[in-house]
Amino acid sequence: MVPLLLVLLLALILFGAGFALKALWWIAVIVLVVWLLGFLLRSTPAGGKRSRWYRW
Template sequence: MLPLILVLLLALILFGAGFALKALWWVAVIVLVVWLLGFVARSTHSSGHRNRWYRW
């Protein structure tokens, strides 16, 4: 009975880790798209040079 519980617990942990990693990949893709769109949609100043859309 104990080995069965350990196998089920291991499967549950691996499933949770896999779901978390997949969710983190989606978050990384969304952040990358927003970051790339920031370079495309930068505003220009009256002096003609482009300003950075972030402050750091």
């Protein structure tokens, strides 16, 4: 009975980790797309020189 519970617990942990990793990949892709859009669509100031689109 104990080995069966351990196998089920391991399967549950691996399923949870797989779901979390897949969600993290989707978040990373969304952040990359937002960053690329901000990089490509940045505005040009009056001087004509392109500035950074972020304020760090």
